[in-house]
Amino acid sequence: MNEESTRPRSRLIVLAGPTAVGKGTVAAEVRRTHPEVWISVSATTRPPRPGEENGVHYWFVSDADFDAMAQRGDLLEWAVVHGKHRYGTPRGPVELALASGHPAMLEIDLQGARQVRETMPGAFFVFLAPPTWEELERRLVGRGTETAAERERRLETARVELAAETEFDVTVVNHEVHAAAEELVALMGVEAPDHEEASTNCSPPTL
Template sequence: MEARGLLIVLSGPSGVGKGTVRSAIFENNPFNYVYSVSATTRKKREGEVDGKDYHFVSREEFEQLIQEDALLEYAEYVGNYYGTPIAKIEENLAAGKDVFLEIEVQGAMKVKQKMPEGIFIFLAPPSLQELESRITGRGTDDASIIYERMQMAREEIDLMQHYDYVVVNDKVKHAVAKINAIIMSEHLRVERVVDQLKLDIHNYFQKVGNES
């Protein structure tokens, strides 16, 4: 029987570099993670690809997904909806594939309520000054939105205690290495391997017994 895959949830404040880190992880992808593409009503940024970075949908389409209970989680953040379609996640986990989610903190807290067995990783900025610089540097938000995002970031950082791990995104390659190390260690947890090892022992002695 195929062991169930791991649900890996990466989240953190807006501007911390979740998308950049996730993209770097998938460039190599040593564990063959399956990326769960979130849906959002926000406008597509330059360089983003529909169906790869996000499923970009209208507000009406998103609210239809809510009505159909087709989302593992969803949240409204700075005037836009973000959410995680559930069907493909369950299909991949059941097939033994690790599913990687990159979502907002509000959404991660909802996923934790529904699937507490997931691996929850908080991506933190080196400092709030650096976070503000990154948000400003994107050039996509005006001053009022930047202030709103910084206020939200303060609240989100206070929620770190609900995560399993915290990774500071000082340099992308360092963050990637730490996240992959976390997943490797999670795969080696006794509770994840003990049943298979016990089955192997049982089969060995059953075979020996039958041959003797």
């Protein structure tokens, strides 16, 4: 990476883990309690779940728009997740956040994390793990947003994803959301929030 990546607070943090482990919930807690941490918003071709907002939880885009972003090189990484929908990280906002010196975090799937390791090897990779396999199953079933077939597909994906834990720099176990978020922030070395800059979210990608 370039010279700016040597500054500790501009280091890119990549958070990944198995499906239903709570990556999005932990990321949301980091955003709530430490708004000085810039968190990337992924683009996806899947439809929004109840309560999800475009540009807040994800950028919900059509297949054609996603194709265009990929062809233009606008995505830092992208992958087909659970054999169905595509997810990707818009490149421009990440580069802008790093250039500005903000602590930056990507909350992505395992395939995406592997691509980022190839393109940004200086990033710090954190694996979010469930306390137990049984707890992961309980969380997935309890979420109530998937059909039985979708749950089984996600559980099969999770079995593969859990085996990748050794590829990461450190593991955070998600026993409780706030504790996991604070452990993650501690790994970033983030200090007290600078509220004048805290709410700065880099400009959204042009879709």
